[in-house]
Amino acid sequence: MEKLDHLDRRLLKILQRDCARSLEDLGADVGLSRNAVWRRVRALEEAGIIRARVGLLDPEKLGLGLTVFMLIKAGRHSPDWLERFSQVTRDMPEILGVYRMTGELDYMIRARVADVGAYDRLYRDLISRIDLHDVSASFVMEEIKDTTALPL
Amino acid sequence: MEKLDHLDRRLLKILQRDCARSLEDLGADVGLSRNAVWRRVRALEEAGIIRARVGLLDPEKLGLGLTVFMLIKAGRHSPDWLERFSQVTRDMPEILGVYRMTGELDYMIRARVADVGAYDRLYRDLISRIDLHDVSASFVMEEIKDTTALPL
């Protein structure tokens, strides 16, 4: 896919906030026929620019009121260790994000759990599966902002 | 809305990975007629358990290859300061997440930018708008996992 033009950007801007809008509706917003919109959206999907359309659930209502960030030092730094760490964290559904970082801390984990007790179980579970040198947790008291919408 | 049953959970599990599936399709997966699925999904939306349906875009393909976490100490702790901090960060589209934390650091910001230069502009922009005592940045070298799907 070639460069995005102004209309592509406007469509993406809308779709990354609400992907349930009809083509007609989108067309009215950006000033195109529903077909022109359809073709553009399909091209954006095929190019992988739109990676997925997903439902965003309310964590509070599902009993997942606590977000925790875990700051991790690895201890070991072999490729095997990283491979295992990746596998283990990908397999744990409470873990939503795992990032290898620059700076003092080696890795950061973002997780969603019910409460501090559930975090403790997650922590024990994790360290039983993989060797970690140092782990410290920071809990989120307030989510001031949290969006999946990228700047366009 | 009353408690979620097994079928609700199965539907949510599917929808939070792909919300473009047809009702028929979903029904085949969970063993329900399209209409039974329709009613359940609508109830989940009305209860706010499904908060939104959004398109997830590929940050790399949009020239936003760098994720940065900013660890922030506030300096001031007045309600006014917090109000202004919230407003300022909500207004900056590169900033995707802002969290008030327990522990030593007061706030954490998650942002997406093109490169280190773009981060520097974001940083300057932020500190020009709000008084911050201490800011340190950690860049993401590798995204091992990053999902919007909650554990069900």
Place this chain on the structure above:
DNA sequence: GATGAAATGATTACTTA
């Protein structure tokens, strides 16, 4: 929870600029 009708929306083929 199921059935089926009516309304809406998505997709295709074709035409135009």
Place this chain on the structure above:
DNA sequence: TAAGTAATCATTTCATC
């Protein structure tokens, strides 16, 4: 190459059982 028109096909929505 990109967009519009119109016909067709699929899906959603809703009344009724």
